[in-house]
Amino acid sequence: MxxxxxxxxxxxxxxxxxxxxxxxxxxxxxYLAGRQLGLFTxxxxxxxxxxxxxxxxxxxxxxxxxxxxxxWIVISASFTGAMMCWLLARPLHAMAAQAxxxxxxxxxxxxxxxxxxSGFAAVGILLGVVGYLATQLLALGLILAAVLNTSIWLGILxxxxxxxxxxxxxxxxAAVYTDVVQGGVMLVSxxxxxxxxxSAAGGSSGISAAILREAxxxxxxxxxxGPIACLGWFFLFAVGSLGQPHVVHKMMMVRDLRLLKxxxxxxxxxxxxxSLVWLGVGSSAKSLVLRGAMxxxxxxxxxxxxFLHAFAPTWLSALxxxxxxxxxxxxxxxxxxxxxxxxxxxLPRAFGRQSEPTVTKSRVFSVVVFALALMFALSVKGLVAxxxxxxxxxxxxxxxxxxxxxxxxxxATAWSAxxxxxxxxxxxxxxxxxxxxxxxxxxxxxxxxxxLLSFIAFLGIGLVAPKPTExxx
Amino acid sequence: xxxxxxxxxxxxxxxxxxxxxxxxxxxxxxxxxxxTALRCPSRLLLAAFWIWLEGIxxxxxxxxxxRTLSALGLPRPALVMLAGVWLAPIxxxxxxxxxxxxxxSGREQ
Numbered sequence: 001m002x003x004x005x006x007x008x009x010x011x012x013x014x015x016x017x018x019x020x021x022x023x024x025x026x027x028x029x030x031y032l033a034g035r036q037l038g039l040f041t042x043x044x045x046x047x048x049x050x051x052x053x054x055x056x057x058x059x060x061x062x063x064x065x066x067x068x069x070x071x072w073i074v075i076s077a078s079f080t081g082a083m084m085c086w087l088l089a090r091p092l093h094a095m096a097a098q099a100x101x102x103x104x105x106x107x108x109x110x111x112x113x114x115x116x117x118s119g120f121a122a123v124g125i126l127l128g129v130v131g132y133l134a135t136q137l138l139a140l141g142l143i144l145a146a147v148l149n150t151s152i153w154l155g156i157l158x159x160x161x162x163x164x165x166x167x168x169x170x171x172x173x174a175a176v177y178t179d180v181v182q183g184g185v186m187l188v189s190x191x192x193x194x195x196x197x198x199s200a201a202g203g204s205s206g207i208s209a210a211i212l213r214e215a216x217x218x219x220x221x222x223x224x225x226g227p228i229a230c231l232g233w234f235f236l237f238a239v240g241s242l243g244q245p246h247v248v249h250k251m252m253m254v255r256d257l258r259l260l261k262x263x264x265x266x267x268x269x270x271x272x273x274x275s276l277v278w279l280g281v282g283s284s285a286k287s288l289v290l291r292g293a294m295x296x297x298x299x300x301x302x303x304x305x306x307f308l309h310a311f312a313p314t315w316l317s318a319l320x321x322x323x324x325x326x327x328x329x330x331x332x333x334x335x336x337x338x339x340x341x342x343x344x345x346x347l348p349r350a351f352g353r354q355s356e357p358t359v360t361k362s363r364v365f366s367v368v369v370f371a372l373a374l375m376f377a378l379s380v381k382g383l384v385a386x387x388x389x390x391x392x393x394x395x396x397x398x399x400x401x402x403x404x405x406x407x408x409x410x411x412a413t414a415w416s417a418x419x420x421x422x423x424x425x426x427x428x429x430x431x432x433x434x435x436x437x438x439x440x441x442x443x444x445x446x447x448x449x450x451x452l453l454s455f456i457a458f459l460g461i462g463l464v465a466p467k468p469t470e471x472x473x
Numbered sequence: 474x475x476x477x478x479x480x481x482x483x484x485x486x487x488x489x490x491x492x493x494x495x496x497x498x499x500x501x502x503x504x505x506x507x508x509t510a511l512r513c514p515s516r517l518l519l520a521a522f523w524i525w526l527e528g529i530x531x532x533x534x535x536x537x538x539x540r541t542l543s544a545l546g547l548p549r550p551a552l553v554m555l556a557g558v559w560l561a562p563i564x565x566x567x568x569x570x571x572x573x574x575x576x577x578s579g580r581e582q
Contacts, residue, residue, distance in 0.1 A: 068554070075554075076558075076562075078562045081567060082566035083505075083509050083566070085570055087512050090512075205546030206546070208542070208548070212548070220550065222537055227494040228488075228489055231488075231497050231530075232489055232497075257578070262571055272559070272563070409511065442490060444489035444490060449486075449489070449490075452486045455482050456483070460479070463475060463476070463479070
């Protein structure tokens with residue numbers, strides 16, 4: 001039943017890809033879904049883009065290994081939607097409508113008049129997309145391998161093929177429409193899995209009692225990682241969300257800004273429901289292992305698959321796997337489209353080529369992005385969650401100051417943007433390399449350090465040497 | 474507000490590098506609020522969120538080893554973290570955005 005359900009679901013997504021291919025006739029369709037999104041489509045597409053395999057597979061795994069402290073990664077989801085609306089919705093929407101911007105690098109060149117910044121941002125986006133997309137493919141491989149009883153590498157290949165098919169066919173139109181379906185499946189499945197996980201492990205009191213008896217520090221607010229790392233994650237994910245191109249890009253696709261009045265609280269409720277899987281499955285798996293009711297996990301990322309395998313009835317496993325596959329694919333499709341945009345139009349424009357790529361050319365570059373991510377995925381050997389942090393960190397450090405402050409502060413200059421991009425991206429990459437080699441000396445996450453230095457460079461240069469330029473809204 | 478944002482960011486940096494969680498927590502809250510203040514039309518929403526989040530984070534730093542059980546069988550600090558940092562903020566900014574929407578869109582135009 002489970003393999004059949006997942007295969008039918010993958011076929012459904014491919015059919016949506018074929019259907020939307022007819023609606024992707026121009027670049028505005030391929031990159032901005034025709035700028036026709038309504039409230040609920042925007043909410044579901046935004047939520048589905050944010051809530052990825054990182055939340056569904058890496059999250060329970062992180063809770064299993066470091067405890068409640070891991071939840072600081074997702075805890076700010078309740079208020080970041082409001083920050084996004086206040087700071088970014090109006091300028092991004094206006095730039096798409098009035099200046100014809102289709103991508104975030106377009107916005108940067110329109111705001112700062114600097115092709116270097118735009119090109120550098122496109123490179124940062126491409127690096128982040130490849131890293132993050134590889135994370136999604138790894139997560140997809142883990143899940144499909146568990147469901148179809150095959151190797152993880154075959155799972156990655158199968159998932160990548162379906163994703164590449166519908167994303168290449170329909171671009172952002174396909175991404176948004178599949179996101180709506182996937183977002184709905186995610187909301188239903190997370191609610192059911194959470195309830196079932198709690199009940200299987202003896203309710204919240206039973207889970208808590210088992211963990212407190214064997215490993216009480218796991219239920220400390222800072223888990224096993226301590227307050228510095230947790231506060232670093234909190235800051236990184238609360239503020240760094242404003243630099244995630246696949247998320248803030250949705251603000252450019254909204255039909256009418258007035259539709260956003262209720263966007264933040266509906267998004268917050270949906271994200272809260274989805275993040276229940278992190279808490280519910282992570283804590284249940286840990287307590288069941290501590291009690292000896294579930295075998296010790298070979299790898300923390302197996303928390304959700306092992307739990308489903310050991311305890312869930314078939315129908316629930318089918319629903320859960322559909323939800324997980326939805327979460328992973330809904331993030332990956334947006335990445336593929338913005339990665340294709342970076343290759344097909346943003347980088348050539350940074351070198352002075354102004355011609356708009358055809359939809360066919362954009363489709364070809366979508367395939368190239370998948371190929372790059374696939375190669376990266378096959379070479380990554382760390383935890384899924386940590387690979388996700390690398391991608392998130394690059395986006396956050398490279399883009400957050402330029403968008404969140406730069407679009408709201410006339411004093412920001414092209415030099416602020418250049419300094420911020422170089423410092424942020426350089427620190428994010430160098431910090432992550434050092435961390436992976438065990439040479440990073442701080443408790444502060446490398447991506448958080450990169451975001452801080454990027455912000456300080458941006459503000460420092462803007463405040464010390466102000467050269468007012470009006471934001472072009 | 475930009476200077477306040479810079480002060481908050483430097484607080485996060487110093488607290489994070491030197492290992493002072495209290496300084497870091499205050500810097501995190503200051504930076505988030507100062508950044509949002511660039512466009513949030515309500516000082517009340519900003520101040521309320523600032524006081525709330527700062528209070529919760531300081532409590533969590535000083536009471537993290539408290540194992541007193543509370544609702545849902547969770548230790549009290551864990552429950553305060555989930556209720557105070559995860560759920561309650563929906564009532565501050567997301568609902569606040571809807572309530573101040575006219576003012577925000579009016580100012581923007």
